Amino acid sequence: MSSKINIKNKRASFEYEFLETFTAGIVLTGTEIKSIRAGKASIIEGYCFIKDGELFIKNMYIAEYEQGTYNNHNPKRDRKLLLNRHEIDKLEKKKKDVGLTIIPLKLFLSKNGFAKLDIALAKGKKLHDKREDLKAKDDKRAMDRAMKH
Numbered sequence: 001m002s003s004k005i006n007i008k009n010k011r012a013s014f015e016y017e018f019l020e021t022f023t024a025g026i027v028l029t030g031t032e033i034k035s036i037r038a039g040k041a042s043i044i045e046g047y048c049f050i051k052d053g054e055l056f057i058k059n060m061y062i063a064e065y066e067q068g069t070y071n072n073h074n075p076k077r078d079r080k081l082l083l084n085r086h087e088i089d090k091l092e093k094k095k096k097d098v099g100l101t102i103i104p105l106k107l108f109l110s111k112n113g114f115a116k117l118d119i120a121l122a123k124g125k126k127l128h129d130k131r132e133d134l135k136a137k138d139d140k141r142a143m144d145r146a147m148k149h
Contacts, residue, residue: 005036007107009043014130016103016122022091024055025082026115031065032079036115038065041107048081048102048119050092055081057104057117081117091121099123 012018028036035041040063048057056078064075083091094100106118125133 005039005107005109007036007039007041007043009046009103009105011044012103012105012120012122014133015125016101016120017125018105018120018122019100020094021105021118021120022083022087024117024119026057026117027080027082028062028115032062033115034065034067035062036107037109038063043104043107043117046104048104050088050095050102053088053092055083055088055091055102057081057119060104060107081119094121 042061043057046057046060048055050056058078059076060079061075091102095102100121100123102119103122104117105120108116108118110116
């Protein structure tokens with residue numbers, strides 16, 4: 001069973017330079033996984049933090065499930081991410097460096113139907129780095145246009 005759910009954080013590659021990536025499971029309620037399967041989620045405003053040796057994501061938006069009754073979920077609640085101890089310790093150690101953050105890159109469903117989140121240890125880009133990225137993107141677009149004509 002392959003899934004078409006693939007929610008990306010497009011702004012992340014523009015704002016951050018990725019140092020290391022991980023794939024984490026997410027602890028969800030029943031109505032949350034149903035909303036994700038319907039494609040009603042966003043990770044653009046989300047970021048990860050470590051609390052008491054556990055990894056969480058904050059500000060990840062999952063719309064309330066339409067058929068959910070009184071046991072519907074809070075759309076922006078903190079959700080626990082599942083990584084093994086070695087990976088969490090590694091992230092915790094590296095996060096102590098100034099300027100590093102853990103950001104979500106992509107939300108998808110695994111072949112077993114579990115919700116997974118690709119996260120990255122990232123460093124914020126400076127303004128001149130962003131300008132260089134935009135210039136490279138414009139140059140590539142111009143080259144592609146020239147090739148077609």
